[in-house]
Amino acid sequence: MTITKKSYVAKSVEQMRPSGIRKFFDLAATMEGVVSLGVGEPDFVTTWSVREAAINSLERGYTSYTANAGLMELRREITRYMVERFHVEYSAKEEVIVTVGASQALDIAMRAVIDPGDEIIVVEPCFVSYAPLVELAGGRAVTIGTTGDTGFKLQPEQLEAAITEKTKAVLLCYPNNPTGTQLDREDLEAIAEIVKKHDVLVIADEIYAELAYDQPHTSIAALDGMRERTILINGFSKGFAMTGWRLGFTCAPEEISRAMLKIHQYAMMCASTPAQYAAIEALQHGMNDVESMKKDYRQRRNYMVQSFKEIGLDCHLPGGAFYVFPSIQSTGLTSEQFAEELLLEEKVAVVPGSVFGEGGEGYIRCSYASSMSQLQEAIKRISRFLNKQKGSAV
Amino acid sequence: MKLNEKEVEILEILQKDARFEAADIAKMIGTTETDVTETIRRLEEEKVIVHYATLVDWAKMDNYTGVTAMIDVKVTPKRGVGFDEVAERIYRFKEVSSVYLMSGVYDLSVTVEGKSMNEIARFVSEKLSTLDSVVSTTTHFQLKKYKHDGMIYASNREDNRIVVSP
Numbered sequence: 352m353t354i355t356k357k358s359y360v361a362k363s364v365e366q367m368r369p370s371g372i373r374k375f376f377d378l379a380a381t382m383e384g385v386v387s388l389g390v391g392e393p394d395f396v397t398t399w400s401v402r403e404a405a406i407n408s409l410e411r412g413y414t415s416y417t418a419n420a421g422l423m424e425l426r427r428e429i430t431r432y433m434v435e436r437f438h439v440e441y442s443a444k445e446e447v448i449v450t451v452g453a454s455q456a457l458d459i460a461m462r463a464v465i466d467p468g469d470e471i472i473v474v475e476p477c478f479v480s481y482a483p484l485v486e487l488a489g490g491r492a493v494t495i496g497t498t499g500d501t502g503f504k505l506q507p508e509q510l511e512a513a514i515t516e517k518t519k520a521v522l523l524c525y526p527n528n529p530t531g532t533q534l535d536r537e538d539l540e541a542i543a544e545i546v547k548k549h550d551v552l553v554i555a556d557e558i559y560a561e562l563a564y565d566q567p568h569t570s571i572a573a574l575d576g577m578r579e580r581t582i583l584i585n586g587f588s589k590g591f592a593m594t595g596w597r598l599g600f601t602c603a604p605e606e607i608s609r610a611m612l613k614i615h616q617y618a619m620m621c622a623s624t625p626a627q628y629a630a631i632e633a634l635q636h637g638m639n640d641v642e643s644m645k646k647d648y649r650q651r652r653n654y655m656v657q658s659f660k661e662i663g664l665d666c667h668l669p670g671g672a673f674y675v676f677p678s679i680q681s682t683g684l685t686s687e688q689f690a691e692e693l694l695l696e697e698k699v700a701v702v703p704g705s706v707f708g709e710g711g712e713g714y715i716r717c718s719y720a721s722s723m724s725q726l727q728e729a730i731k732r733i734s735r736f737l738n739k740q741k742g743s744a745v
Numbered sequence: 746m747k748l749n750e751k752e753v754e755i756l757e758i759l760q761k762d763a764r765f766e767a768a769d770i771a772k773m774i775g776t777t778e779t780d781v782t783e784t785i786r787r788l789e790e791e792k793v794i795v796h797y798a799t800l801v802d803w804a805k806m807d808n809y810t811g812v813t814a815m816i817d818v819k820v821t822p823k824r825g826v827g828f829d830e831v832a833e834r835i836y837r838f839k840e841v842s843s844v845y846l847m848s849g850v851y852d853l854s855v856t857v858e859g860k861s862m863n864e865i866a867r868f869v870s871e872k873l874s875t876l877d878s879v880v881s882t883t884t885h886f887q888l889k890k891y892k893h894d895g896m897i898y899a900s901n902r903e904d905n906r907i908v909v910s911p
Contacts, residue, residue: 370911375909380907389910390909390910391910394906478911479911480911528911650773651773653772700909721904
């Protein structure tokens, strides 16, 4: 008689595929002397005045829970910031929720709007957790793949074609991880028209909004008739170099905010109190530091795009975030082969585009959130790798 | 002189690290290598770029005895030339590494480098205090250098981010 061990794990979770990034992390973590372009977070340490504000809050003994939606003072700062930077107005009292990173913000947004079977349109290549979060919330992720020919911009007709009666929301992330693509106002207006026509919701992950290099970021919620149908997601991780603090926020119309807050108060209670005090300081006095980091990122972006072109990899100029997404199709390798061989042979870690979904195959994500000297070294090694590839192909 | 955005950006990059090559700077700011080389040459000529040097942590050297003092100097400015004349008389001494005109309770902040405290003491009492315009001096010796020109000396900051993250 054979006894099959009973699994206690839910089938829905059992069936979820693990993040493709994991494999490279495991491999790279065992190696010495790796130059990593695989890091999805700033190389800057959080500004000292911001760290100091958190320390000060601890010294004063501010260690209790805050209101579920976050400290009122922080929410007021967030609403002021959103008006100044992105021209969108929200009520600090009713329409802002401070969350544990933009990741948790995404989670409560999904759970607040998805009924079983609802379709959420996910535009790929994209951040690895979108589809799993949709599915965990009981929805179905319908993916649209964007391509290099259009600079990975979502085309309005693609969106139109993907919308069905079951479509509840479209999930957009611009500036985009992994492609760095930014949509300008006209691009967004065309998308907004379709969204309004079909009366669907937009979940806009604008975590990279501060890091837009060629023109200021336009928030889709700022467009005519969009505020009432948009859940804005933003946070402090990227622009303010505060990834480890885990602090994000949502801005959404009152009805949706109330729904998200219900989930947030049961599942999370509130975001970390010291992190919230730090964020107040970041919004009040941290903008100069954001500008100075942004200037560095911009120079590095230019350097990377130009360097990739010089060593023979086609690369579009991304408008934001801190990723370049060069094509490796000329090598004849799949993006996974390329990333693996590059790591083993030259100890440069990049992330294969294929892990980010449809449209990512044939590309690699290279983060330039590293010092210029690291980037120079990485380019040198990739160039050597490409030359060896060419040599062996003949 | 009026500097354009590109010139300012080149200066900012070089101020962080003077060893950036023109080819790389060109890529960073989106112009040609020739343009960068030419701009730098012009900025050097105009003395906007004054000098390139290396920050050295001499404390790393065994038996290093050098000392640095910052001296607050009160002076009587002269009609017509103000503080410039006395500042010049001070900065001509090779021991003097910097001279700033300051607002506040004293006038000139003078940094002096010497091989020993004695050497600096001699400089202050024999050379500096004896200048006609100098009214008084207060000498502060540096004990340890933590940060200089934006660089932290004893920094052992490591990149502890995980190697690959989404």
